[in-house]
Amino acid sequence: MLTSIFGIGNMRKLSLLVLILCILISVKNQNAEIKKSSSSSKTAVKWPYSSWDSFPSVFLSPLTSMEDDDGEVSWHSNRSLEYDFYRDSCPEAERIIRRVVHELYEVNSSVAPALLRLVFHDCFIEGCDASILLDAATGIDSEKDSPPNKNLKGFDIIDKIKSEIEMVCPGVVSCADIVALAGREGVVQAGGPFYPLYTGRRDAMHSFRDVATSELPSPNADLSETLASFASRGFDLRETVSLLGGHSIGVIHCKFFQNRLYNFGRTNKPDPSLDTGFLNLLRSRCNDRMNMAYEGPGVDFGTLYYRSLLQGKGILYSDQQLMAGIDTGIWVRAYASDISLFPRDFALAMMKLSNLRVLTGSKGQVRLHCSKVA
Numbered sequence: 001m002l003t004s005i006f007g008i009g010n011m012r013k014l015s016l017l018v019l020i021l022c023i024l025i026s027v028k029n030q031n032a033e034i035k036k037s038s039s040s041s042k043t044a045v046k047w048p049y050s051s052w053d054s055f056p057s058v059f060l061s062p063l064t065s066m067e068d069d070d071g072e073v074s075w076h077s078n079r080s081l082e083y084d085f086y087r088d089s090c091p092e093a094e095r096i097i098r099r100v101v102h103e104l105y106e107v108n109s110s111v112a113p114a115l116l117r118l119v120f121h122d123c124f125i126e127g128c129d130a131s132i133l134l135d136a137a138t139g140i141d142s143e144k145d146s147p148p149n150k151n152l153k154g155f156d157i158i159d160k161i162k163s164e165i166e167m168v169c170p171g172v173v174s175c176a177d178i179v180a181l182a183g184r185e186g187v188v189q190a191g192g193p194f195y196p197l198y199t200g201r202r203d204a205m206h207s208f209r210d211v212a213t214s215e216l217p218s219p220n221a222d223l224s225e226t227l228a229s230f231a232s233r234g235f236d237l238r239e240t241v242s243l244l245g246g247h248s249i250g251v252i253h254c255k256f257f258q259n260r261l262y263n264f265g266r267t268n269k270p271d272p273s274l275d276t277g278f279l280n281l282l283r284s285r286c287n288d289r290m291n292m293a294y295e296g297p298g299v300d301f302g303t304l305y306y307r308s309l310l311q312g313k314g315i316l317y318s319d320q321q322l323m324a325g326i327d328t329g330i331w332v333r334a335y336a337s338d339i340s341l342f343p344r345d346f347a348l349a350m351m352k353l354s355n356l357r358v359l360t361g362s363k364g365q366v367r368l369h370c371s372k373v374a
């Protein structure tokens with residue numbers, strides 16, 4: 001097997017092999033750790049990297065070889081993002097982002113889901129270019145005015161970070177990098193995995209309201225629609241299942257699943273895929289909104305979400321649909337039972353999400369205020 005892979009002489013295949021080996025070895029080590037210390041097993045099985053310094057460079061190989069098999073780069077980073085892009089121009093930038101998110105999270109943990117969702121909605125529409133942050137203006141159809149973005153939060157957090165950074169190094173750090181990095185800090189604060197991000201994204205001079213309206217996935221989408229939507233951004237089935245684990249945190253307004261409770265598909269009956277007890281729980285608890293983690297925070301970021309799906313207790317139809325396919329169901333089961341697998345997959349998928357179709361070099365601009373073209 002080794003000779004055939006080396007025989008091809010394809011570096012990308014080699015790096016993939018190394019990545020897989022590394023994951024296997026790390027799973028093995030972690031299993032050993034679980035056996036060693038059953039009492040502290042909860043900490044022992046966490047995704048073990050908490051910063052760039054401890055992150056094995058082998059995990060970065062997907063970042064530097066992100067073309068599709070046919071060499072298509074359009075949806076992916078194209079190697080022009082850099083490690084610590086601001087090391088000379090604004091060395092404080094990443095620390096400021098970490099500190100502000102940390103300080104805000106201490107008083108209001110809702111900042112974490114708000115920032116995570118912002119990354120998804122920015123990057124999914126025309127790439128990670130901060131187009132989501134632009135206010136409507138002459139020539140700007142704001143994505144904020146697109147229906148799927150109506151409840152989006154966290155713009156004030158990005159503005160706060162931006163203004164603190166502007167005081168130290170004006171006009172240098174892009175809003176697109178702030179969105180990606182702040183989202184990562186939110187994930188870490190919420191107990192999710194750290195994942196390293198390259199920087200150097202630039203800000204779009206346009207916002208794409210109509211694209212957002214037609215291309216952000218719907219909570220009423222069935223499995224094939226959801227998979228197709230993520231596949232069009234280069235995510236395979238496994239990556240898609242892991243990304244939806246983002247729904248481990250935050251809140252959800254009842255209007256997004258109201259139809260499941262009373263009149264599903266105009267049948268005047270509830271969604272048959274809903275567990276009966278859960279149906280009653282949703283009916284009684286939901287006035288305006290409810291917590292994604294309705295049973296209280298899970299043992300680990302992610303686990304509760306997948307366990308809920310296994311029990312037919314996913315809140316959104318599109319979430320529960322992950323159990324409607326054999327292949328996606330296998331990954332739901334895997335993430336529900338192996339609590340070290342999800343953080344790893346989620347980290348890698350978030351790295352990919354955060355690098356979608358970035359603007360680099362002389363493209364775009366660095367805004368002075370994140371809601372306005374400079």
Ligand code: HEM
Nearest residue numbers: 113114116117120151217218219243246250251252253256
């Ligand atoms: C099929 C794909 C998806 C659909 C249909 C979807 C839909 C939704 C809906 C309807 C809400 C509730 C918003 C509200 O009530 O205010 C929500 C919240 C949220 N979504 Fe998604 N989402 C999807 C994928 C993702 C992904 C990939 C992520 C991140 C990796 C994500 C992260 C979040 C977070 C963190 C919240 C909570 C926001 C908060 O509490 O501030 N979603 N999503």
Ligand SMILES: *[C@@H]1O[C@H](CO)[C@@H](O)[C@H](O)[C@H]1NC(C)=O
Nearest residue numbers: 108109110111114153154157
């Ligand atoms: C907490 O943070 C969220 C997200 O930024 C925000 O929408 C909400 O208003 C904040 N709550 C309070 C009490 O400040």
Ligand SMILES: *[C@@H]1O[C@H](CO)[C@@H](O)[C@H](O)[C@H]1NC(C)=O
Nearest residue numbers: 073074078080357358360361
């Ligand atoms: C990749 O980077 C180059 C140089 O900055 C840029 O010209 C090109 O448009 C970028 N491609 C994509 C897909 O972002």
